[in-house]
Amino acid sequence: MSFKTKIIWVPAYLLTLMLSFNTYAETLLHLTYDETNGTTSTIDKINKTIFPIEYSHLLPERVPGVSGNAFRTNGYSTWLAGQFDVASSNELTVETWIALESFPSTEENQRQESSLLHQKSETKGFNLAINTYGKWWLDININHQNFRIQAPENFPLYHWTHVAFTAKNGLVRLYVNGEIVAKRMTVVGDVQLASDSQFILGRAYKPQTSFGVFEVNGINAAYDETKIDSTNKSSKQLLTSYLEGKNTPWQQSIAVPTSRFEDDHLRPRYHAMPPANWTNEPHGLVAYQGKYHMFYQRTPNGPYKWMMHWGNMASEDFVNWTHLKDAFYPRVNTDKTLGLGSKGIWSGDVVIDKKGKAHAFYTSVNFDGAYDPGIAWASSSDPLLEEWTQHGGIIDKNTPNTGNITDFRDPYLWQEGNTWHMIIGSAEGNNGGVEYYTSTDINSGKWQRAENSFSSVAFSTMDIGSAIWEMPVFEYLGMHKGEKKYALIVSPIGGEMKKNQAPYVRSVYWTGTWKSNGKGRPGQFTPDYTTPKHLDIIHGHISPSVVRNSNNELVAIGIVDERSNAQFQNDLGWANTFSLPRILRLLEDGQTIGQVPAPQLNSLRKNTQAYNESNLKVNGEHKLAESGNQLEMTITLDANTQASEYGFLIATSPNKEEFTKVYYDGKNIVIDKLKSTLTQGLEESAIYKGDYDEEVFGKPEKFQVFIDHSIISVFINDKAVFANRIYPSRTDSTGLYLYSKGAETHFKNVEMHQLKSAN
Structure with a gap:
């Protein structure tokens, strides 16, 4: 069919009639x-x-x-x-x-x-x-x-x-x-x-x-x-x-319609996460103009990790989040501005200077040579932190005098006096470490590499077999015996570290002391021990981002990543979720981080009157009358038990085809995922154990459990914690049980709250 222009003579009345149909005929x-x-x-x-x-x-x-x-x-x-x-x-x-x-x-x-x-x-x-x-x-x-x-x-x-x-x-x-x-x-x-x-x-x-x-x-x-x-x-x-x-x-x-995931029985409802698609580490958790902003790795176009953006969400309570425009996305480098992340904008940090101006420092990866990888800088005074001025790259891995590093990423910053300190996760020869820079003028874009190492102990001694340390965090924890104690938290990856088998990729930390004169010269961290401690008892949670709340408490939110597979994620339309907000503190031994859920999570409880079962003597399994997959359950028990194992079952189907078991075996905290799902081909379907320091944490007598569909978080004795992913295939896998093996365990009380979905 071809449309050709032809000249045709017609009477005036016919022309008028034709014009009245002209618009319809041409479309x-x-x-x-x-x-x-x-x-x-x-x-x-x-x-x-x-x-x-x-x-x-x-x-x-x-x-x-x-x-x-x-x-x-x-x-x-x-x-x-x-x-x-x-x-x-x-x-x-x-x-x-x-x-x-x-x-x-x-x-x-x-x-x-x-x-x-x-x-x-x-x-x-x-x-x-x-x-x-x-x-x-x-x-x-x-x-x-x-x-x-x-x-x-x-x-x-x-x-x-x-x-x-x-x-x-x-x-x-x-x-x-x-x-x-x-x-x-x-x-x-x-x-x-x-x-x-x-x-x-x-x-x-x-x-x-x-x-x-x-x-x-x-x-x-x-x-x-x-x-x-x-x-x-x-x-x-x-x-x-x-x-x-x-x-x-x-x-x-x-906006992603609410209907997209309303029938998805695996998608979390009260954990922070993007509206859809892929996410990775949160970072740049910062207080700004009355709200907490959390930036995060994001692919807005699908559940896969390519051409990463910086997503942006804001909250007043760490629980209910508003999604804002992406802060950064890949751009073509120009002659005037390099390091714009033509391959992707990776993790970093956001800080606020004394004049109230926000500064973002991020990892730039590029198709062309400069700042690949590198550290780039942007600034903003926008009330929503949606609009930024990108100043480009400021530190290049290939810049002279960067030391014996082969890779680096994920800057983290803090200020003491007039001095800004920046550490960057790095690959130092055959092991992980951190690069260390200082500046006395954050608006200048000029940073000086420290002459001394950030740590008084060689990174090769501190490392646990990784190729690079990611997402470093350095923060004050509290006083112990007259000393100020700090924590260095990192996520070692590569080398011997594996996602699904030991030694697992997970966040680790050292406590120690910090000496800095605060007058523009570098400081140094002296760790209390060379072998790091695990931030979580069992792997699954990684890369926390931190901020001080209004009480000056240290709040952390990390990522609890997938243990499924690519096709599974493609079908769901989303991948990965952030952890619950946790309060981090120094425990009584002066060398261990304790963690509890942020109290703002209480606002999710549907009813002020909790469901309770009390004074339960269990040898075997006891089914609780209440059930669900979006709830908080606190179990208190008498730890003076002769049982060889005690704990609980969640996500249990009526015929016990599916269930996940969590228990203490006298040495380890254990999560048994052998029957967590009937779905085949997922990454983890075994029994996983984590060493539990009973001397520091105490024998488990309190389990505070948060269940949110495919993610669980377990806080133990208000000190230890782990978060993990499960994928029950059945929508009726919601049963809850108490568990004891080998002898009777006295469960003093079970308190349960059904939880609302967060905004």
């Missing part, structure tokens, strides 16, 4: 997406053709649009694809509204662009393309020749944007919000459309698959009012279309 396709949420297709209003929506496990979504509803693509598994059978046209206008949450991802070492929409083959059609940095352009075939029209500015984020292109007599124009942003005279002739290819919206012309599972270069956006016309619309017409929807709010259009 070839019009998608409004006004179906109800979850509908798996949309309808072309012109031809009544059904356009299927491709999706995997997550049903297609409708969100508030410019007019009625809009179609929400999730960035990796949802897109529209339907047939559009026009072969050519001598005039063409394609337009749509788009609210883009993020630029598309791509594998770090194989950069592949994406497409906002396209109908394209190798030799025909059009492709409105965009890359991972927001650069976008139109590829179009006119008179059997391919042409590219490049937009001069990045595509807007966090706005409803009206985008269009027109073609007539070889002149192609690219519009944004009714204004021409680029144009090109090509050749006179018809636009050759790829009628043998589908019209696709929200998916790349050349999809990129990672690990054989994840499609990584899709579009994460909302679309509305998509039209194709066989005329060359004027600038005035396109401006009118823009003005009609100009003031449409974008926030709810790109």
Whole structure:
């Protein structure tokens, strides 16, 4: 089918009649997406053709649009694809509204662009393309020749944007919000459309698959009012279309609908986590203008780890969090500003100077040489910490006099007097360590590498077989026998450290003393011992970020990462979750960190009147009358028992096909996950033990247990703790039991609170 311009003489009355039908006749396709949420297709209003929506496990979504509803693509598994059978046209206008949450991802070492929409083959059609940095352009075939029209500015984020292109007599124009942003005279002739290819919206012309599972270069956006016309619309017409929807709010259009995970029985409900997709370590937990901000590693486009952003969430109580715009995302380095993280923005820290200005220091990784990796700096006075001025790289791994390091990442900062101190997790030869820098002017971007090592003990002696230390934290803990005691917390990875077998990747720490004159010169940490202690009794929680609360207590939130697999995460649409907020303190021995849940978690309790069972003598298993998978349970018992094992069972199905057992065996805290799930192929389905220092922590007589669907946290005697992941396959795996083996254990009381979901 070809549209040709012809001159036809008709009587005036017939011309008037024809013009009255002109708008309808010229429109070839019009998608409004006004179906109800979850509908798996949309309808072309012109031809009544059904356009299927491709999706995997997550049903297609409708969100508030410019007019009625809009179609929400999730960035990796949802897109529209339907047939559009026009072969050519001598005039063409394609337009749509788009609210883009993020630029598309791509594998770090194989950069592949994406497409906002396209109908394209190798030799025909059009492709409105965009890359991972927001650069976008139109590829179009006119008179059997391919042409590219490049937009001069990045595509807007966090706005409803009206985008269009027109073609007539070889002149192609690219519009944004009714204004021409680029144009090109090509050749006179018809636009050759790829009628043998589908019209696709929200998916790349050349999809990129990672690990054989994840499609990584899709579009994460909302679309509305998509039209194709066989005329060359004027600038005035396109401006009118823009003005009609100009003031449409974008926030709810790109917010993840609550319906997306409402039936997901594994997704946590009161733990902090991003609204969807992949997350990694939280960092930069900081108090700013009456709120706590937590920044975190984020891939907004899917449950995979490519082209990392800095997510941003804020809270007044460490429990209820508001999601804000991403603070940083990968950008192309320029001649003036290097270290912008063209491969990704990795972890770091945020501090506030004495004038109330925020400073972010982050790990920059780049495709080009400078600051790969490196430490980059940005500053902000924005009340929401959404808008930042990026100053670029300040410390490069390859800078002379950086020492015997082969890698480094994750800066952590603090101020004493007028001196700022920065430590950076590093690979020091064949072991992990920290690099150490100081500055007397945080606004200068000038940092001096310390002449002395941060620790008085060689890192090679302190290391436990890793290749690099990540996410260092250095904080004052308290007084002990007249001495100020500090803690150095790190997460050793690589080398001998493994995720799913000992020695496990986990956070470790040393306590010790710190000497610094506070006058611009470096200090030094002297650890109390060379072999570090585990922050958690059992592995699973890692990389805490810390901040002082209003009582000057040290609050920590880390990550409790997945123990599933890639396909499982792809199906769920999210991966990893943050830990509960914990209060860290120095225990009585002066060398051990004690941890308790932050008291703000009490606000989650549904009822002030707790459920209780008291004075229970158990030898074997005792089923509790209350059950659930979103609750807090506190068990107190008489630790003077002859039982060889005592503890509890959670996530238990009615027929005991599934359950997770936690107990003390006289030496170790144990989590038995042999029957935690009927799902096959997950990473951990065994018995895991952690050494328990009974002399410091006391024999377990109190278990405070938080269950949140697929994550559990167990605090012991208000001192020790661990967090772990479980994946019960059955929605009725909610039973709770007390447990004792070998002898009777007296459980004094079980107090239980069903918990609300956090905001």
